[in-house]
Amino acid sequence: MQSGRTTAASKAIPRIILLAGRDKSLLRKHPWVFSQAIARTEGSPRAGQVVRVESHSGAFLGWGGFSPDSSLPVRICSFREERLPDESWLRSRLAEAVAVRRNLHLIGEETNACRLVHGENDGLPGLVVDLYGDYLVCQFLWHGMEPWRAKVVEILRDHFPGAGLVERSEGQSRKREGLPERKELLAGASPPATVAIVEEGRRYRVDLLQGQKTGFYLDQRENRGWLSRSQPLGRVLNGFGYTGGFTVAALRGGAESVLHCDTSPEALRLTEANLAENQLDASRVSLLKEDMFQLLRRLSEAGERFDTIVLDPPKFAEHKAQVIRACRGYKDLNRLAMGLLRPGGVLFTFSCSAHVEFPLFQKVVADAALDAGREARIERRLFQ
Secondary structure, rough: OOOOOOHHHHHHHHEEEOOOHHHHHHHHOOOOOOOEEEEEEOOOOOOOOEEEEEEEOOOOOEEEEOOOOOOOOEEEEEEOOOOOOHHHHHHHHHHHHHHHHOOOOOOOOEEEEEEEEEEHHOOOOEEEEEEEOOOOEEOOOOHHHHHHHHHHHHHHHHHHHOEEEEEEOHHHHHHHHOOOEEEEEEEEEOOOEEEEEEEEEEEEOOOOOOOOOOOOOOOHHHHHHHHOOOOOOOEEEEEEEOEEEHHHHHHHOOEEEEEEEOOOOOHHHHHHHHHHHHHOOOOEEEEEEOOOOHHHHHOOOOOOEEEEEEOOOOOOOOOOHHHHHHHHHHHHHHHHHHHHEEEEEEEEOOOOOOOOHHHHHHHHHHHHHHHHHOOOOOOOEEEE
C-alpha cells in the first residue's frame, strides 16, 4: 500500500458495508463501527487487517482495522480515501502526537512525564504511549494496532533516541479483543525498580513494571495542580491515594496534615518514597492500609472532620450493565465524604468509569449531598 493515492492493491482490500442509515456517526468522524451497524463483509479479513468501510450505497467512509472477536469490529484509522493506513501514515500520526505535547510544553524540566499518544484522540486507535522521563510505556490494546507493533517501537526510538521502551499490554481491553496480555521490555535498558519523574515541579517515583496502568495516573496532572493551588487546604483526607500523587500536591500546597488511605502495601511504601523525594515532612502524613468505605464510616462515628477530601476511586463500572450498581457506590462514597467535611470544606471527587457519563455522575454527587444534608455548589469541573 502507498499513501497519497488509491492503488490497485487497495481494490483487493476487504470491504465492510454498513446498513442503510448507519453511517451517520462516521460522517461526523466518529471512528467506531459496531457489529450491529454492519450489513455484510466482502472478502475474508484477518484480525488486524486493513478494511475499507462503505455506506450502504457504496460511498467511501474510511479505512479501518479489523477485530473479529470484538463488539467493535472496526475502528477507523483514516477518513481520507487517498490516505491508506501504511508506514507513512503511522510515522505522520506519531510525529504529530509528539509535536503537540512539545508545543504544549508537556516535555521539559518542569514536567517530563505525559501521555504521549492517546488512542483515537491522536488518530491511532488502540495505542497508548506514556512518557516517563527516559522511558516510554506502550499499550497495544486492539487487534488493528498489533501489526504495527514493531514499527511503532522503531518510530518512537527515532523521536526519543536511547529511551527504554516497556510494553504493558494488559487488562480488560486486551481480553475483550481476545488478545493475550503482554508485559516486557521492547527496546533499550530495562527500567530500575522505580523511575523518577517531575510533574510541574513535583517529584514522584514510578514503578513502570508493577504499578497500576502504565505506572502512574498521568491524566490527573492538572487536577493535582488545582489541589496544590487551593487555599486553605487545612486538614486533608486522600482516599484511594495510590502512591501519593494528591498527597504530595496537598503538602506542597500548604496542607496542615494529610490522612492517606489505600489498600495496597506497595502503594503505601511508594508514597513514603515520594514524600522523601519532595523533602516533605512525613510527620504531617498518616498512611492507612484500609478499605475506604469502612474508613469513612469509622471516621464518621468518631466525629472526625476535614477541610479537604479527595476521592479518586478505581473504576466501578467496566461495562454498561454495571452502571446502576456503580452509581450506588459513587453515591454512598460521596455521601459519607460530605458528612466528614467542615462547613466551607472542599470535595475533589472523581470517576474513571467511562460508562457513567458526566451528567449522570454530577447528578449522583448532587443526590449524595441531599442525602448527607449538606448544601453544596460546584466550584470547578475537572477533567483528565
